[in-house]
Amino acid sequence: SYVLTQPPSVSLAPGQTARITCGGDDIGHKSVNWFQQRSGQTPVLVVHADSDRPSGIPERFSGTNFGNTATLTITRVEAGDEADYFCQVWDTTSDRRYVFGTGTKVTVL
Amino acid sequence: DVQLIQSGAEVQRPGATVKISCKVSGYTFTDDYMNWVKQAPGKGLQWMGLIDPEDGVTKYADEFQGRVAITADTSTDTVYMELSSLRSDDTAIYYCVPDSWSDWGQGTLVTVSS
Numbered sequence: 001s002y003v004l005t006q007p008p009s010v011s012l013a014p015g016q017t018a019r020i021t022c023g024g025d026d027i028g029h030k031s032v033n034w035f036q037q038r039s040g041q042t043p044v045l046v047v048h049a050d051s052d053r054p055s056g057i058p059e060r061f062s063g064t065n066f067g068n069t070a071t072l073t074i075t076r077v078e079a080g081d082e083a084d085y086f087c088q089v090w091d092t093t094s095d096r097r098y099v100f101g102t103g104t105k106v107t108v109l
Numbered sequence: 110d111v112q113l114i115q116s117g118a119e120v121q122r123p124g125a126t127v128k129i130s131c132k133v134s135g136y137t138f139t140d141d142y143m144n145w146v147k148q149a150p151g152k153g154l155q156w157m158g159l160i161d162p163e164d165g166v167t168k169y170a171d172e173f174q175g176r177v178a179i180t181a182d183t184s185t186d187t188v189y190m191e192l193s194s195l196r197s198d199d200t201a202i203y204y205c206v207p208d209s210w211s212d213w214g215q216g217t218l219v220t221v222s223s
Contacts, residue, residue: 033210035154035210042215042216043154048210054211097170098144099156100146100153100155100156
């Protein structure tokens with residue numbers, strides 16, 4: 001089955017840039033969504049179709065996808081960005097299904 | 110505004126069956142597939158399956174195949190997720206999510222305990 005691998009955690013100071021990777025076989029040929037989940041809250045879509053931002057999501061959030069790695073970048077990190085982040089794709093390699101990444105905890109020091 | 114109102118928390122015994130509802134408003138019910146996602150305590154997101162409310166066609170994740178059934182009632186714009194043969198590791202929050210992934214139900218906590 002298709003696997004999406006994320007680093008378990010990223011820690012950084014306010015104002016820095018967070019880069020959260022999502023590794024998967026030939027993920028560059030799939031459409032990637034990214035979700036933010038603050039503690040105790042429901043997930044929120046922050047990037048869809050690799051790099052598009054839903055309305056209301058700050059420009060600080062951006063996405064890229066190439067080769068075997070998709071990346072969510074958060075510039076000028078704020079305390080409110082502290083959350084778990086999950087990538088997601090629709091997998092058609094072996095069977096049609098959605099797959100979520102393992103999740104990355106972003107801690108703002 | 111899109112609203113997805115899920116049924117309340119459940120406590121079930123191992124081996125039992127739970128059925129969770131998700132009432133939709135704010136968009137045409139048959140215009141979008143509906144997904145169900147599981148999140149165990151302190152864990153990540155796990156896709157369970159989806160339904161096309163227009164024709165009732167479903168697709169399930171292998172991990173839940175045979176134990177899960179997703180149905181849709183177009184007369185009430187409600188989607189249901191039934192999970193059977195419950196075990197302790199089914200304790201989780203379950204979310205309904207339309208295929209746009211922009212809006213999520215509030216989640217339903219299912220606790221499986223003897």
